[in-house]
Amino acid sequence: MFESTAPVQEEPLVQLSHVFVEFDKLQVLRDVSVDIYRGEFVVLHGDTGCGKSTVLRLIAGLLNPTRGAVRVAGEDVQEFSTLQRRWLRRAIGLMLQNSPLLEDRTILENVMLPALAAEATTDQARQQALAALSRCHMSDWALNYPIDLSSGQRQQVCLARAVVNQPVLILADEPAAHLDANNAQTVINLLGEFASVGVTVIVASHLLLAPRDIAYREVKFASQHGGL
Numbered sequence: 001m002f003e004s005t006a007p008v009q010e011e012p013l014v015q016l017s018h019v020f021v022e023f024d025k026l027q028v029l030r031d032v033s034v035d036i037y038r039g040e041f042v043v044l045h046g047d048t049g050c051g052k053s054t055v056l057r058l059i060a061g062l063l064n065p066t067r068g069a070v071r072v073a074g075e076d077v078q079e080f081s082t083l084q085r086r087w088l089r090r091a092i093g094l095m096l097q098n099s100p101l102l103e104d105r106t107i108l109e110n111v112m113l114p115a116l117a118a119e120a121t122t123d124q125a126r127q128q129a130l131a132a133l134s135r136c137h138m139s140d141w142a143l144n145y146p147i148d149l150s151s152g153q154r155q156q157v158c159l160a161r162a163v164v165n166q167p168v169l170i171l172a173d174e175p176a177a178h179l180d181a182n183n184a185q186t187v188i189n190l191l192g193e194f195a196s197v198g199v200t201v202i203v204a205s206h207l208l209l210a211p212r213d214i215a216y217r218e219v220k221f222a223s224q225h226g227g228l
């Protein structure tokens with residue numbers, strides 16, 4: 001089902017053990033096991049529909065496996081308490097495919113939203129958002145609106161929004177979809193910069209994307225139902 005050669009290290013930050021996912025009668029994941037360690041950059045690679053987004057949703061606690069266990073920081077996500085779920089929401093920076101920027105808010109306001117949701121004050125949220133935009137090389141656009149941005153810049157802002165609460169783990173679903181090669185590489189390199197300072201980065205992509213200057217690991221997925 002997948003090929004993975006994890007380095008021997010400390011306890012994995014993320015661990016899928018013999019995970020199966022079925023939607024009605026559609027088997028999407030069959031017996032998937034993978035360990036992902038702190039500071040790793042992992043690319044989940046496979047064709048459209050093979051279940052990469054499903055893996056990200058499992059890790060984020062947005063979906064439960066039909067069978068098997070998904071552990072984050074050593075604990076089964078399904079058994080997380082309310083407090084642990086709150087921690088998980090802050091610990092994970094989500095860059096999902098279907099979470100567009102709000103067009104009637106400035107870039108800064110968009111990036112502030114997850115910080116406000118995590119109960120930062122407006123001033124704190126603004127400072128965090130400015131720092132996140134700076135790390136994603138988008139400071140100059142803070143007071144613009146999404147309509148002013150290119151597709152690549154939008155993805156950079158989506159990354160800033162994902163990291164505004166300084167997550168330990170970034171889950172990025174097809175971050176380079178619809179981008180040309182240069183913009184795709186820019187976004188992947190930015191994700192790589194986070195991994196280089198110890199953030200774990202998991203990217204789901206049908207393209208094999210390699211960050212510049214840092215090691216990455218590819219985990220290959222094959223469709224359980226013939227692909228699309």
Ligand SMILES: Nc1ncnc2c1ncn2[C@@H]1O[C@H](COP(=O)(O)OP(=O)(O)OP(=O)(O)O)[C@@H](O)[C@H]1O
Nearest residue numbers: 023026028047048049050051052053054055204206
């Ligand atoms: N909630 C759901 N109910 C029913 N089927 C679902 C659900 N979520 C996903 N699927 C199906 O599971 C399969 C895997 O979907 P998933 O989005 O994980 O694939 P993917 O590899 O990420 O593809 P893509 O690159 O297109 O996002 C697809 O056939 C999809 O239609």
